[in-house]
Amino acid sequence: MKHIAIFxxxxxxxxxxxxxxxxREGIKNLIDDEINVKYILDLRDFPDSPYGDRVVHDIKxxxxxxxxxxxxxxxxxxHPAFEFSVAAMEHGISVVTSNKEVVATYGDKxxxxxxxxxxxxxxxxxxxxxxxxxxxxxxxxxxEKIVSVSGILNGTTNFILSKMKFEGREFADVLAEAQALxxxxxxxxxxxxxxxxxxxxxxxxxxxxxxxxxxxxxxAETIRNITPADIDAAARMGASIKLxxxxxxCEDGISVYVCPQIVGASNALSAVNDVYxxxxxxxxxTGDVMFYGRGAGRxxxxxxxxADIVAILSGAADAEKQHVFEKAEGSVVPFGKVPFNxxxxxxxDSCADTCxxxxxxxxxxxxxxxxxxxxxxxxxxxxxxxxxNSIRESIGNVESVIRxxx
Amino acid sequence: MKHIAIFxxxxxxxxxxxxxxxxREGIKNLIDDEINVKYILDLRDFPDSPYGDRVVHDIKxxxxxxxxxxxxxxxxxxHPAFEFSVAAMEHGISVVTSNKEVVATYGDKxxxxxxxxxxxxxxxxxxxxxxxxxxxxxxxxxxEKIVSVSGILNGTTNFILSKMKFEGREFADVLAEAQALxxxxxxxxxxxxxxxxxxxxxxxxxxxxxxxxxxxxxxAETIRNITPADIDAAARMGASIKLxxxxxxCEDGISVYVCPQIVGASNALSAVNDVYxxxxxxxxxTGDVMFYGRGAGRxxxxxxxxADIVAILSGAADAEKQHVFEKAEGSVVPFGKVPFNxxxxxxxDSCADTCxxxxxxxxxxxxxxxxxxxxxxxxxxxxxxxxxNSIRESIGNVESVIRxxx
Numbered sequence: 001m002k003h004i005a006i007f008x009x010x011x012x013x014x015x016x017x018x019x020x021x022x023x024r025e026g027i028k029n030l031i032d033d034e035i036n037v038k039y040i041l042d043l044r045d046f047p048d049s050p051y052g053d054r055v056v057h058d059i060k061x062x063x064x065x066x067x068x069x070x071x072x073x074x075x076x077x078x079h080p081a082f083e084f085s086v087a088a089m090e091h092g093i094s095v096v097t098s099n100k101e102v103v104a105t106y107g108d109k110x111x112x113x114x115x116x117x118x119x120x121x122x123x124x125x126x127x128x129x130x131x132x133x134x135x136x137x138x139x140x141x142x143x144e145k146i147v148s149v150s151g152i153l154n155g156t157t158n159f160i161l162s163k164m165k166f167e168g169r170e171f172a173d174v175l176a177e178a179q180a181l182x183x184x185x186x187x188x189x190x191x192x193x194x195x196x197x198x199x200x201x202x203x204x205x206x207x208x209x210x211x212x213x214x215x216x217x218x219x220a221e222t223i224r225n226i227t228p229a230d231i232d233a234a235a236r237m238g239a240s241i242k243l244x245x246x247x248x249x250c251e252d253g254i255s256v257y258v259c260p261q262i263v264g265a266s267n268a269l270s271a272v273n274d275v276y277x278x279x280x281x282x283x284x285x286t287g288d289v290m291f292y293g294r295g296a297g298r299x300x301x302x303x304x305x306x307a308d309i310v311a312i313l314s315g316a317a318d319a320e321k322q323h324v325f326e327k328a329e330g331s332v333v334p335f336g337k338v339p340f341n342x343x344x345x346x347x348x349d350s351c352a353d354t355c356x357x358x359x360x361x362x363x364x365x366x367x368x369x370x371x372x373x374x375x376x377x378x379x380x381x382x383x384x385x386x387x388x389n390s391i392r393e394s395i396g397n398v399e400s401v402i403r404x405x406x
Numbered sequence: 407m408k409h410i411a412i413f414x415x416x417x418x419x420x421x422x423x424x425x426x427x428x429x430r431e432g433i434k435n436l437i438d439d440e441i442n443v444k445y446i447l448d449l450r451d452f453p454d455s456p457y458g459d460r461v462v463h464d465i466k467x468x469x470x471x472x473x474x475x476x477x478x479x480x481x482x483x484x485h486p487a488f489e490f491s492v493a494a495m496e497h498g499i500s501v502v503t504s505n506k507e508v509v510a511t512y513g514d515k516x517x518x519x520x521x522x523x524x525x526x527x528x529x530x531x532x533x534x535x536x537x538x539x540x541x542x543x544x545x546x547x548x549x550e551k552i553v554s555v556s557g558i559l560n561g562t563t564n565f566i567l568s569k570m571k572f573e574g575r576e577f578a579d580v581l582a583e584a585q586a587l588x589x590x591x592x593x594x595x596x597x598x599x600x601x602x603x604x605x606x607x608x609x610x611x612x613x614x615x616x617x618x619x620x621x622x623x624x625x626a627e628t629i630r631n632i633t634p635a636d637i638d639a640a641a642r643m644g645a646s647i648k649l650x651x652x653x654x655x656c657e658d659g660i661s662v663y664v665c666p667q668i669v670g671a672s673n674a675l676s677a678v679n680d681v682y683x684x685x686x687x688x689x690x691x692t693g694d695v696m697f698y699g700r701g702a703g704r705x706x707x708x709x710x711x712x713a714d715i716v717a718i719l720s721g722a723a724d725a726e727k728q729h730v731f732e733k734a735e736g737s738v739v740p741f742g743k744v745p746f747n748x749x750x751x752x753x754x755d756s757c758a759d760t761c762x763x764x765x766x767x768x769x770x771x772x773x774x775x776x777x778x779x780x781x782x783x784x785x786x787x788x789x790x791x792x793x794x795n796s797i798r799e800s801i802g803n804v805e806s807v808i809r810x811x812x
Contacts (some may be wrong), residue, residue, distance in 0.1 A: 019691055022690070022691065023549040023550060023691065024548030026548060026550060026551075027549050029548075029549075029727065030548055030727055057562065069651070070426055099744060124546065125462070130691070130692035130693065130695065131692075131695050132542045132545070132546030132547065132695065135490075135542075135545060135546055136538045136541075139538070139545065139713065139717065139722065140538030140710070140713040141538065141713070142432060142435075142436055142529065142713075142716070143429040143432030143433050143435075143712065143716055144429060144432060144709065145432075157637060161792065174637065256802060266679070267678070268674075268677055268682070268698060270677070271671070271674055271676070271677030272674065273672070276674075280698075283709075284428070284700065284710035285425055285429065285536070285705050285706065285708075286536035286537075286700075286705075286706045286709045286710070287536065287699065287700050287701035287703070287705075287706055288539050288699055288700065289536065289538065289697070289698065290696075290697070290698035290699060291694035291695070291696070291697060291698075292674060292686075292694075292695065292697075293692065293693065293694055293695035293696060294692075294693050294694065297693070298690075299691050299693075300692045300693055302691075303550065303689075303691035303692045304546070304692070306549065307545065307546040307548075307549065310548070310549055311545065311725075314725045314726070315721075315724075315725040316545065316722055316725035316726050318721075319717075319720045319721040319722035319724070319725050320720070320722050321435065321436055344722060366441065
């Protein structure tokens with residue numbers, strides 16, 4: 001019998017015992033043993049849960065119990081998840097987590113603690129829910145150079161943008177529906193302002209480069225300003241608007257950012273709709289590979305937590321690549337300098353003038369066909385945000401600006 | 407220094423030394439050692455290759471060399487790849503392969519030989535080229551039940567069907583282009599008649615169920631009969647025609663087949679175009695996950711071969727799920743009994759009569775809008791092939807019939 005503990009009995013942690021139960025046979029085949037949830041650490045009691053008798057309110061008896069081999073940290077938030085994980089590892093207990101905030105913030109220290117104590121720290125469930133998208137960085141793709149990653153990393157915003165597209169609705173209206181369905185929180189900012197996606201692209205960047213960048217260096221743009229007029233313009237371009245998290249190796253360092261982008265139909269990301277996530281990874285040998293699936297949900301995410309537990313108990317994790325994250329200040333190219341092609345919509349009476357102004361400013365300006373009455377639309381490139389902002393002033397009346405994914 | 411040998415110095419095997427060279431640093435990080443290609447087994451000599459001095463024409467010195475730890479079998483074809491792989495494993499050498507034919511035909515015996523001799527037999531590169539789609543069956547998804555797999559498993563046919571769609575061209579015309587580009591062989595039947603996809607779905611079925619089915623039990627249908635009129639009808643349904651390989655657990659056993667299917671836009675497979683492959687896996691806990699990328703190509707495939715070599719040398723393969731394939735006669739449901747919804751195009755002067763006949767035959771009949779002059783089109787369901795064939799006779803004048811993916 002292998003004993004584990006769960007820290008935080010919420011959505012994911014609460015689903016883990018069920019998943020362990022339904023995978024009993026598969027687990028037995030892999031580790032030739034059973035997994036027992038010996039403790040559940042939570043501030044609350046759960047008298048109605050069949051696991052209620054395992055609930056404790058103090059970490060001490062857990063980490064001092066020599067039978068505990070793995071802790072599943074499913075608390076969320078940076079604190080006290082960080083301190084609790086460190087304490088467990090310092091007592092020789094491996095930790096797996098679904099907590100993107102703690103990995104994105106303290107991944108360097110957590111991996112170092114694991115290394116020093118000869119234990120594992122795994123976090124497959126922190127990105128893409130049940131999609132097995134992180135382990136390839138430690139296995140199949142581990143000997144390659146990862147050139148770039150771009151992904152639809154947040155299911156809530158993808159649900160909202162998909163509904164806006166297919167049902168022609170406003171952002172606020174769909175957000176209210178997402179909240180009613182439980183896809184979005186009452187305070188939706190972590191999702192809609194790109195914070196959740198930012199944490200995930202920080203983790204993917206660290207897996208790709210070994211560099212854990214500072215969140216202050218990662219540009220994140222909200223989808224709150226996306227309108228039906230934007231969605232419609234993208235549709236006329238044969239494209240969709242998606243919230244894309246990006247890491248890219250470039251000449252002067254790396255660029256890491258999250259923003260809504262117009263994604264053409266030839267890019268597989270454009271067809272990823274509803275709550276689905278997709279992570280596209282470009283490697284120097286294998287080229288592009290993409291991982292796709294539901295990026296959230298109690299059981300898929302708990303399943304990914306279990307896969308990490310099994311990888312530790314079977315010894316597989318020890319044989320895989322041991323990630324080292326280093327804090328990397330100053331390695332992210334300022335977002336203002338990252339060049340994009342832009343969609344620009346201008347409210348104008350004198351379209352010809354605007355068009356002439358733009359033509360003077362850019363090498364490449366293309367007027368979009370089929371614009372609604374009273375606006376002109378252009379595809380212009382390439383420029384950074386700094387340049388765009390100065391142009392914005394000089395042409396005036398700019399109604400919308402959206403980056404175009406290449 | 408870790409010594410390996412390559413069996414077959416063709417497209418993939420010929421690319422392997424280059425890939426090992428470019429991944430030298432990544433390999434070092436993972437196994438703390440270097441990989442040396444000590445022998446290359448081929449009937450030909452390669453005097454112009456920098457690896458020409460390692461070429462031998464006899465297997466004996468290789469398998470009797472105690473320094474050789476892994477053989478990369480990249481010969482293709484069932485024989486003598488099977489005998490050579492067995493001989494290597496019986497000498498305590500692990501084998502990795504990109505050879506789908508030998509795995510689909512003798513996977514049971516090869517895995518058994520590996521088990522008996524305490525070595526590994528891995529075949530990531532046999533399906534999906536460089537896409538890391540098989541290892542999750544041994545790692546992240548290994549404790550789950552795999553309910554179904556459906557995939558675009560052959561890049562050549564996907565290239566042809568994509569070109570037919572986007573350029574409105576005939577099958578024969580695009581096939582000729584694919585041959586000129588080197589995407590299709592002079593005898594294209596292994597690709598266009600679904601044989602290659604059949605081997606791959608047999609491997610995926612075995613990974614999902616442990617059952618290596620007989621190829622005689624797997625229905626495979628050619629794409630040669632797909633016409634621009636079919637592609638156009640699918641487009642009017644908001645869909646694409648794709649060659650889909652399918653495994654499904656069903657009440658009476660499993661169904662395994664390869665055939666062209668109409669794939670609606672809401673299915674992510676519909677947006678997989680050109681030479682790209684995609685493998686969609688439905689698991690009982692994680693739900694749907696999809697793996698996507700280039701399904702062929704020298705370096706991506708050689709990269710997957712290398713990933714397997716590294717998994718063996720690092721010990722990871724030993725800690726992962728050890729697959730057991732068993733020959734499983736009689737477990738595949740006869741294809742004639744597998745129910746589908748069908749697109750049916752009928753050449754008719756008296757459309758009303760046909761429509762009435764169909765309405766009598768099915769619970770569900772929907773007439774398609776926008777049919778070209780002289781034909782009527784219907785979406786009917788559900789029925790098996792046997793039933794369809796008898797209906798075909800009774801209505802007569804059937805011009806085309808294509809299954810619809812649910």
